[in-house]
Amino acid sequence: MKLGFFTANFTEMPLPTVAKMAAEYGYETLEIPAYEGNGQFEPADMLKPGKAAEIRKMAAGFGLDICALSNHSDSFLIMGPTGVETDFIHKGSPEEKVRHGTERLILTAQAANALEVPVVVGYPGVENWGRFFFFPYGQGWAEYEKQFADRFIPILDKFKEYGVKFAIEIHPNSFVYDTLTAEKALEVVDKHPALGYNLDPANVLYLKLSAELLIDRLADRIYHVHAKDAELVEHNLPLGGVLMQGDMRRIDRSYRFRVPGWGEVNWKKIITELSMVGYTGPLSYEHEDVTMSRMDGVEKVAAYLKPLLIKNPYEGRKDKLFDRT
Amino acid sequence: MKLGFFTANFTEMPLPTVAKMAAEYGYETLEIPAYEGNGQFEPADMLKPGKAAEIRKMAAGFGLDICALSNHSDSFLIMGPTGVETDFIHKGSPEEKVRHGTERLILTAQAANALEVPVVVGYPGVENWGRFFFFPYGQGWAEYEKQFADRFIPILDKFKEYGVKFAIEIHPNSFVYDTLTAEKALEVVDKHPALGYNLDPANVLYLKLSAELLIDRLADRIYHVHAKDAELVEHNLPLGGVLMQGDMRRIDRSYRFRVPGWGEVNWKKIITELSMVGYTGPLSYEHEDVTMSRMDGVEKVAAYLKPLLIKNPYEGRKDKLFDRT
Amino acid sequence: MKLGFFTANFTEMPLPTVAKMAAEYGYETLEIPAYEGNGQFEPADMLKPGKAAEIRKMAAGFGLDICALSNHSDSFLIMGPTGVETDFIHKGSPEEKVRHGTERLILTAQAANALEVPVVVGYPGVENWGRFFFFPYGQGWAEYEKQFADRFIPILDKFKEYGVKFAIEIHPNSFVYDTLTAEKALEVVDKHPALGYNLDPANVLYLKLSAELLIDRLADRIYHVHAKDAELVEHNLPLGGVLMQGDMRRIDRSYRFRVPGWGEVNWKKIITELSMVGYTGPLSYEHEDVTMSRMDGVEKVAAYLKPLLIKNPYEGRKDKLFDRT
Amino acid sequence: MKLGFFTANFTEMPLPTVAKMAAEYGYETLEIPAYEGNGQFEPADMLKPGKAAEIRKMAAGFGLDICALSNHSDSFLIMGPTGVETDFIHKGSPEEKVRHGTERLILTAQAANALEVPVVVGYPGVENWGRFFFFPYGQGWAEYEKQFADRFIPILDKFKEYGVKFAIEIHPNSFVYDTLTAEKALEVVDKHPALGYNLDPANVLYLKLSAELLIDRLADRIYHVHAKDAELVEHNLPLGGVLMQGDMRRIDRSYRFRVPGWGEVNWKKIITELSMVGYTGPLSYEHEDVTMSRMDGVEKVAAYLKPLLIKNPYEGRKDKLFDRT
Amino acid sequence: MKLGFFTANFTEMPLPTVAKMAAEYGYETLEIPAYEGNGQFEPADMLKPGKAAEIRKMAAGFGLDICALSNHSDSFLIMGPTGVETDFIHKGSPEEKVRHGTERLILTAQAANALEVPVVVGYPGVENWGRFFFFPYGQGWAEYEKQFADRFIPILDKFKEYGVKFAIEIHPNSFVYDTLTAEKALEVVDKHPALGYNLDPANVLYLKLSAELLIDRLADRIYHVHAKDAELVEHNLPLGGVLMQGDMRRIDRSYRFRVPGWGEVNWKKIITELSMVGYTGPLSYEHEDVTMSRMDGVEKVAAYLKPLLIKNPYEGRKDKLFDRT
């Protein structure tokens, strides 16, 4: 495993500036944003001659590689919501939104191919997440399953063609939000080889499901991991519950995103299971912690997580007492 | 408090048959379904001469009164979803659905007025519940708040005119799903005197919020309480989490509705807080328990809950040691 | 074990009225208040010819015996506080208060002797409970230990003379408030045979100590048990903590007394340990529950506790497989 | 489900006396001991003309049927321990012990056949349970697996021939002690149709595994259930742990058997899962509770468990809102 | 936030020696004892010409500033106990004790003014803490509230005059011991601008209240924070409970003070809430841990706490996806 840095933490800075800072603090690999208008990186540029090589050289100059391009925005349009909710991503009719999301996600894969980056992270979106509940229209979720196959198999075929994997970030308000929906998504695309997941433990913590079991089940379909944590604020839970709305910065929030080590996620157990299923990719630090500055995060996350990374699996003890099988 | 019986538990039987059975098992008051096509009760009938008196006489004949009419179906259309999801309730364009929901809810209030029933239970619905989460369009919830005021203030005014209260059932996949959204709904209609809530503890259990605190906060705006429980199946939680989909009857469900006393709800604490805020209404038994027959429920719920009902608040101990203030 | 009834629950009624009611609900034995001015029973009367026999006959007429006289008030003066705090018990100088407490407690023992009642319940009091903490003057507690011996050995000798046992109620704000102080009190009076305890589980619950272990340790020095429970109101604990002040009726109380079965006490475990150490005395119901009427309590406590009383210890299974020792 | 009574609770009484008592307290079915020298029932007698009919008639006369014969003793010899440990069962060389166990178990099946009793309960035993641990000889367990197949397949074939099922009681110090060993045992006998289990929740509680999951997994291989509970005595656990030795009656025991409702087993959840997998057999009360007399148990168990038995599975609500699939 | 060092940890050493050691281990600011006879610092000296400047220069020479003067001793006399308990602080009649406490506290404020130190830490004391409990004289607490106002408003006025704040250490056996009493104290002095608090999390842990909520509620009235932890020794709790007396060094203590990171306090959550309410003061290490040497503490506390200090609040992510409001 490697310690990664999501450069979108500092979109106001140029990519080389962020890369330099990441390297100085001990991060080893970069995740770079690729959604439209992120202000730091435009995937279309990678298709121009020499551009991709230039970026790779810049990263290598700091001793870094690039583990993923991330499209957390455009890709959401592929299954929606396609109403006013997503105008900040791209304005247009539902059809135009779907098309935009599809084209931009494919473009991101092309850029990844050019950069020799193995993974693209993104969301499928979902038109109405409320359908997960059986009332009033739980059966409608099946329609989304069909829709997912219809819209994503062509995209995944393109990914396969480009030699790039698509890692869906498991996330609330999206077609894939827990272990079982992740398994279902694989099933409806016939276990398409290009499809896998980005596990962000902070996104599943509130469900009371086990992120460790999620890892054991999805195993080699985990293509990327976000180093993000979430905190349950015990004294606010009796009032707010785990689906509380409102600004993350509210002092009475019952649930808020944190940097790793400051929330309820047990990182040693996460890292252990990842190691057990053979994961060798990044733990990529994304800052959505509203209680401390990003520079606090940059420093604290590296200090906390890097010593925990398991470098190699167990090789046995070469001992009369232990190796008798 | 009284032990209530929701007659929709047995929609295949005529109302008098259900009333007789409820009375025999010790239930004291009836909640009657009023949504279109429930097969047991049509609110429009109550507006015909003599009809309401006949129903009341039938109930009284079994020693019962009627505590509420419930419209868990049509009312959902008022804020949606207004797409295919709700065609089973009423087919039509979004506008037709909203109109249908609005008219039927008002009709229910008229029937309640005719029957001298104080409370109508229902849902507001919500077009896309996924907006509760801040991504991609959390600010869109504010639009629903405006919509709630626009659509419900006229309805609540009608309720007030008829001398009937509207109790929104706090419920997932709806505009009001926890303590804070219930308080917000009251705020956006300027604490309209006709608006209050139906607490179904099984509907909020999974949120980890405190139903007891919900009672303390909503206090005299609690107009109705459902006697329904929910069970967390511990060995299924690591995989299924609390938002698991699928048939309630799956052996691997992590969360399923139960009759009171068979789930995680602490009914003594619920009853205590209700008593503390002066609630004197029903605990109305609704059967959605997939693990036992309805007759199992009828018998077990009465045996379990009736001895727990607090009859009167504390009157002091009339003692030198305790009443010195 | 027997189900007892503390008649001070209804001091506004005459003793026979309360006794009759207790018997009707299935209670088997009475605990009667004996502190000055309780309005129901005056111990000095028992020393008059025929009076004690009359009371016993009255109780027997309802099928009841008398398990204890309780002096929860005067006895508090023996170690204080002897300032204004206890003027409601008896006005006077500290010396007069100590004398009053001492005399009334001895009088109570005389009455118990006359009534052939085996146990008197009371408090030792303590001048300043704050000394339990090591700052600023933890060593001052040792002075209280000496004071306890000085003041109580003569009293206990009187008790012995009358054939009556003194059961100190383990209680906050008193010289004996937990297992270790109870053991210490026995030690400083050289395990005086007249000294033992009244366990009221509600009084020790908040300490996180184990009432079951308390029973195992104090064993045959447990002379009386109060059937009283206490509830921790989880959503109020983050603010109020376990030493919260204020009216028990506050909706935001974090800790409140309850009738048995409605709080956190595990009565099955309490009854089990009592049975294991050979206790055969009463579980005496005292009502300090502010959330329900006393008649709610009378009914609910009998229904809840009586079926739990263990009638006999295990006698072995007379079986080849189990009785081989 | 039915409430059962294991007549070995009172081996000092004749069978009809126990049957009469069980019936009077509301028990519905009998489990009868069949091991050598139990003092109450000898299986060989059932092979004599008319004897079986006589026993069945006696039970029927009290409104009872017979759900199982139990051989908790002889059957232990089949896999051992075959040393001095089991001389109280049957003295002899290891070979003689194995033969005795085998013959008596087969005899019990013949008696069950004669009595038309569907199930025989027993243990397989195990020579050295310490082999469950990987050191020093964890691989030795595999030898027991082979031994189990070798010794039990012929026995199970006999059971099949007699139309009787063999229910192994899952139990510490035996070849089958948890869910996984139960599944393994089925596997090594090729899922022999005569093999299933007796679940005694008290026997698995200390393992921290889930008895509910055990039920879901073994499902239709659960042939019998013991109504026995176990209590963890919290204040003794820090010293004693869950494998503490010594007399169950020690006041400092950390783990002791109890009657249902007095330990840590959640009977509602147990009954729910049993119902979900279609179990319709007995919950058979076995008394090993050292804290209360057997008559305490007889009374308390019937009062506690009988109202919890689920009579029928859910049949649906026949409702527009719920039955739309 | 800054890492502070309470120099009273080593009163046997001169102040400069302690300051030097603190600086060498990475501490950034000093809290200095100012109670009579502490052996290290005499506040009256600060009023002599040049003395205050000398001390400040000494501290600055080690790169340190001074965050607080602490009077944990004399100030206790202001509300008592004024009997023998406090003779070790100052001998005299109750009136003399109150006067001494008052004068010394004001002197401490004058010294702070001279030193340009913003905060003085102290206790109000309380005559009889046992009054927090409603029996026998809970209403007597109100007298203390009046007394607090009478005795402290003049003192607080002096503090205001000197430009110094008074931080009451929330502490057992004192007028302010939890969140609600802290709020009450502010209320009875009309939110006097000079009054605030020193939070020592170890002092409130045993109450089961939330130190995090305490921070949210008291917010900008938190003037100082002690870095002290407390450990609940689980295996001793069943016997000792949370109010156990006796030497902290007893091996069977159930509760003992510890250095930060070695007890039950969640320092990340404490630091988070402090940061959220804008606290920028010290976490001042006070050693009362009886299980390790002070030098163990000096080293371990700096290593543990310093990397956890949050340097700046969140400034936003400057990102299309996150900063849309």
Place this chain on the structure above:
Amino acid sequence: MKLGFFTANFTEMPLPTVAKMAAEYGYETLEIPAYEGNGQFEPADMLKPGKAAEIRKMAAGFGLDICALSNHSDSFLIMGPTGVETDFIHKGSPEEKVRHGTERLILTAQAANALEVPVVVGYPGVENWGRFFFFPYGQGWAEYEKQFADRFIPILDKFKEYGVKFAIEIHPNSFVYDTLTAEKALEVVDKHPALGYNLDPANVLYLKLSAELLIDRLADRIYHVHAKDAELVEHNLPLGGVLMQGDMRRIDRSYRFRVPGWGEVNWKKIITELSMVGYTGPLSYEHEDVTMSRMDGVEKVAAYLKPLLIKNPYEGRKDKLFDRT
């Protein structure tokens, strides 16, 4: 306390190589394997002239001392199992096995004497651990107690003669597996001065007993401590329970050994209690963690544990407020 290194972690390397590596990572003392055929160290060699001095010199050359010789293998034969289970240790008849174990353990003590090493670690073994359970032959454990005395008193006398202590590793499947059996073992050898224990917290974790209490009780009989941890894998526990068999590397294991800091052991509490009872020996790192390489362990354990070692007990604060006794 010192950080120790068990050189058997790398039996495939020569002792000096391992010692060098241990020293480089900050370990301070060595535990060396002494069982037959360990491939790294043969105790008989130590009896040859100059050999012991050579080894000590080698260790000292790296700044290390030697804290223990460990015989985890031969010593197991002394009480068995003496069947096929232990042929991998030494083939032979039961008598030969017992003799071999006894002689090798004594030889190890001789080697320790020669090396001036104070402690030998080993197991007593046990023929059939299943006897800990009361059925079928719990009384048989008493035979093992007698056997322990018979076989070990002569051995312990030899140890005493050589000035070496014998530390039994508390361990499942052995005569001493928890606190009470450890106390019993001391009792049956009349508290022989040579007998004490090696605490490996990972070996007792699953019992739910308290390792901290074990330390307080065994106190100065703790001669050695293993730095080994164990992890309960929550999502596997419902199926596997705590006695699950099978390869530690199974992804569905419910319990697996880990390096310190990666399991459920609270090392700060362990170290605190050890310090409180005056333990000054090693925490010796043994690697049985199947989830990470041994080099991961070497690095992570030193980084985690070394800063936690308590260097000195508390010496008091030399303060008017704290040292008044």
